[in-house]
Amino acid sequence: MSSxxxxxxxxxxxxxxxxGSAPAAERTLxxxxxxxxxxxxxxxxxxxxxxxxxxxxxxxxxxxTCRGLLEKYGPERVFGTPLSEDAMTGAAIGMALAGLRPxxxxxxxDFLLLAMNQxxxxxxxxxxxxxxxxxxxLVVRSMIGKSWGQGAQHSQGLHSLFMHVPGIKxxxxxxPYDAKGCLxxxxxxxxxxxYVEHRLLHFQKGPVPEASYTVTPGKxxxxxxxxxxxxxxxxxxxxxxxxxxxYLESVGVKAEVIDPIWLSPLDIDTIAESVxxxxxxxxxxxxxxxxxxxxxxxxxxxxxxxxxxxxxxxRMGFAPTTCPTTPGLEDLFYPNARTIAAAARDLVEExxxxxLPAERPDLQSIVFKGPF
Amino acid sequence: xRAQLYxxxxxxxxxxxxxxxxxxxxxxKSPVHLSIGQEAVSVGVxxxxxxxxxxxxxxxxxxxxxxKGGDLNAMVxxxxxxxxxCTKGKGGxxxxxxxxxGVMGMSxxxxxxxxxxxxxxxxxxHRRPDAVVVSFFGDGATEEGVFAETLNFAVLKQLPVLFVxxxxxxxxxxxxxxxxxxxxxxxxxxxxxxxxxxLNGNDVVGLARRTEEALAEVRxxxxxxxxxxxxxxxxxxxxxxxxxxxxxxxxxxxxPWVAADPVRRLGDALPAGERTGIEAEVETEIAAAFAxxxxxxxxxxxxxxxxxxxxxFDVLTAAQR
Ligand SMILES: Cc1ncc(C[n+]2csc(CCOP(=O)(O)OP(=O)(O)O)c2C)c(N)n1
Ligand SMILES: [Mg+2]
Numbered sequence: 112m113s114s115x116x117x118x119x120x121x122x123x124x125x126x127x128x129x130x131g132s133a134p135a136a137e138r139t140l141x142x143x144x145x146x147x148x149x150x151x152x153x154x155x156x157x158x159x160x161x162x163x164x165x166x167x168x169x170x171x172x173x174x175x176t177c178r179g180l181l182e183k184y185g186p187e188r189v190f191g192t193p194l195s196e197d198a199m200t201g202a203a204i205g206m207a208l209a210g211l212r213p214x215x216x217x218x219x220x221d222f223l224l225l226a227m228n229q230x231x232x233x234x235x236x237x238x239x240x241x242x243x244x245x246x247x248x249l250v251v252r253s254m255i256g257k258s259w260g261q262g263a264q265h266s267q268g269l270h271s272l273f274m275h276v277p278g279i280k281x282x283x284x285x286x287p288y289d290a291k292g293c294l295x296x297x298x299x300x301x302x303x304x305x306y307v308e309h310r311l312l313h314f315q316k317g318p319v320p321e322a323s324y325t326v327t328p329g330k331x332x333x334x335x336x337x338x339x340x341x342x343x344x345x346x347x348x349x350x351x352x353x354x355x356x357x358y359l360e361s362v363g364v365k366a367e368v369i370d371p372i373w374l375s376p377l378d379i380d381t382i383a384e385s386v387x388x389x390x391x392x393x394x395x396x397x398x399x400x401x402x403x404x405x406x407x408x409x410x411x412x413x414x415x416x417x418x419x420x421x422x423x424x425x426r427m428g429f430a431p432t433t434c435p436t437t438p439g440l441e442d443l444f445y446p447n448a449r450t451i452a453a454a455a456r457d458l459v460e461e462x463x464x465x466x467l468p469a470e471r472p473d474l475q476s477i478v479f480k481g482p483f
Numbered sequence: 484x485r486a487q488l489y490x491x492x493x494x495x496x497x498x499x500x501x502x503x504x505x506x507x508x509x510x511x512k513s514p515v516h517l518s519i520g521q522e523a524v525s526v527g528v529x530x531x532x533x534x535x536x537x538x539x540x541x542x543x544x545x546x547x548x549x550x551k552g553g554d555l556n557a558m559v560x561x562x563x564x565x566x567x568x569c570t571k572g573k574g575g576x577x578x579x580x581x582x583x584x585g586v587m588g589m590s591x592x593x594x595x596x597x598x599x600x601x602x603x604x605x606x607x608x609h610r611r612p613d614a615v616v617v618s619f620f621g622d623g624a625t626e627e628g629v630f631a632e633t634l635n636f637a638v639l640k641q642l643p644v645l646f647v648x649x650x651x652x653x654x655x656x657x658x659x660x661x662x663x664x665x666x667x668x669x670x671x672x673x674x675x676x677x678x679x680x681x682l683n684g685n686d687v688v689g690l691a692r693r694t695e696e697a698l699a700e701v702r703x704x705x706x707x708x709x710x711x712x713x714x715x716x717x718x719x720x721x722x723x724x725x726x727x728x729x730x731x732x733x734x735x736x737x738x739p740w741v742a743a744d745p746v747r748r749l750g751d752a753l754p755a756g757e758r759t760g761i762e763a764e765v766e767t768e769i770a771a772a773f774a775x776x777x778x779x780x781x782x783x784x785x786x787x788x789x790x791x792x793x794x795x796f797d798v799l800t801a802a803q804r
């Protein structure tokens with residue numbers, strides 16, 4: 112069912128980046144509905160799939176991503192849990208060992224820190240330390256929050272902690288198309304997969320085929336073609352990078368934009384191939400830079416291309432501090448399309464241009480309004 | 484005593500009603516978890532505390548912060564994200580702190596401060612035996628491993644700590660019976676060896692008395708105590724409004740709690756003149772706090788990169804020694 116050709120076309124169209132590439136008759140879905148549909152189709156396909164986590168069965172159904180599942184599949188396959196992330200993760204692993212395929216949902220990525228032992232010491236290691244005699248087909252969904260004062264403990268992007276660990280896959284789709292295809296792929300994968308969602312991506316809409324399909328693990332996607340600089344945007348920063356590419360067009364800089372989609376395994380071939388042409392790489396993450404996903408991508412590209420060609424490399428992400436709640440400081444904490452464009456241009460021109468594009472209404476970020 | 488309790492209750496209720504009112508203007512860009520309906524728990528327990536005693540709380544911490552004597556102006560300014568806020572606009576509504584008043588912090592991650600409170604109590608036991616710690620948390624927090632683990636440690640070390648579980652019946656939209664196989668939190672405290680009591684969260688005077696009694700033991704080396712206090716959250720889990728339209732609880736469920744509202748009942752029991760005097764003073768104080776927040780500046784952009792590490796000897800470190 113996997114259809115990579117389709118996926119290339121859809122991903123760009125989802126963000127309106129390649130005008131005319133989306134056939135008019137295509138169905139449009141929100142990221143939220145794409146996640147829900149993937150879970151629904153996987154549950155229908157395989158009775159071993161179940162969904163649980165805090166509040167998956169409550170009236171808000173995790174932003175709607177679990178809406179209707181309880182009614183359709185019943186409380187044995189869809190249930191809310193006690194507030195016990197550590198034990199519930201361990202239980203999920205036990206279920207997986209017994210042949211179930213759990214999707215464990217966390218409304219914030221920050222709460223994964225309570226489940227670290229089970230995820231890192233057990234889920235990621237079981238297959239290896241038991242000599243290949245067991246599999247842990249576990250999907251852990253978790254969300255990165257942003258804005259409205261969610262602050263220190265509700266805004267972290269911790270995906271690189273898991274990229275560090277062999278034995279657990281990490282995926283961070285940025286379009287509704289990939290949201291659906293990656294969740295289906297994660298559920299069918301016999302290994303533990305951390306599925307990262309960004310709250311602001313939940314509002315994205317884009318074409319999503321109705322039929323079930325998967326987006327192959329370990330394959331990145333070129334979402335805009337250009338020759339001057341390669342922008343790699345992770346998770347929500349993919350959206351900001353595509354906007355940055357538009358700003359850059361206005362000053363004659365052609366950016367190639369890549370969505371890695373899967374952070375582990377990471378498709379360094381696609382990224383390095385692009386950088387070999389552009390000679391310039393800017394990786395933008397929705398996380399800190401130290402020991403982060405951006406550092407990993409830059410390091411792998413540098414290892415691959417050193418001596419092959421001259422390189423200009425840069426990373427952007429959270430300011431190296433705790434996320435503040437007051438809006439003025441919070442704005443400074445995050446990169447955005449304009450600051451990304453400015454950094455990319457500096458990279459291309461090899462000087463501090465002192466340029467920050469004026470904000471264009473068509474390229475504004477979503478402003479998230481609380482209370483949560 | 485009653486007048487003081489009323490002042491504290493009325494002040495918290497009115498402050499949060501103002502927060503809810505102002506929220507519509509988007510000046511408070513912070514997720515607010517209001518305590519409206521639950522104020523008497525913090526007020527009753529804190530009435531039995533001394534200034535040197537210490538409390539730890541949760542993201543639903545406005546009532547606790549004020550009941551323990553946290554600075555009102557600094558709290559409202561914090562909700563506004565201003566430089567004069569209790570964390571300079573860095574922590575927001577969920578991370579209120581006022582060390583001078585013994586308010587030692589609040590976490591947005593459920594359950595975490597329970598253990599921090601025990602650690603603080605360990606330090607007090609050895610270094611400041613005149614003080615105790617009170618740890619406030621919700622019914623949901625008792626499902627986290629840290630609750631069971633902390634109870635065990637507190638008993639093992641006979642720590643001067645009172646655990647106060649504010650059981651409002653829900654964790655977000657899920658009732659206790661759908662989360663706990665045996666919905667008896669006191670039994671779990673007892674099983675760990677912590678003496679416990681189940682109390683009425685609307686009886687502010689009774690709470691103050693029972694806290695006084697329990698702390699008499701805690702203060703004299705008797706080890707930890709546990710209270711499960713029945714209470715009710717009148718508004719939505721997070722945000723300024725009500726949430727009965729969501730359908731997870733019936734609006735009628737709130738009826739008895741509103742009928743037993745300790746704020747109104749205590750007010751009604753006071754001589755009319757005394758009551759209006761208190762209310763007028765509180766209104767003035769609250770209006771001044773909002774005016775202070777409005778007039779305060781936002782933090783300078785340089786503040787983004789301060790407070791990450793403590794770099795040199797400062798007054799704060801001296802105070803902690
Ligand atoms: C470890 C953790 N898991 C989940 C959450 C999401 N969450 C925030 S508040 C809450 C409910 C907590 O309920 P309770 O402890 O009863 O406190 P209440 O909100 O009722 O005061 C949940 C599940 C969280 N903040 N931290
Ligand atoms: Mg509760």
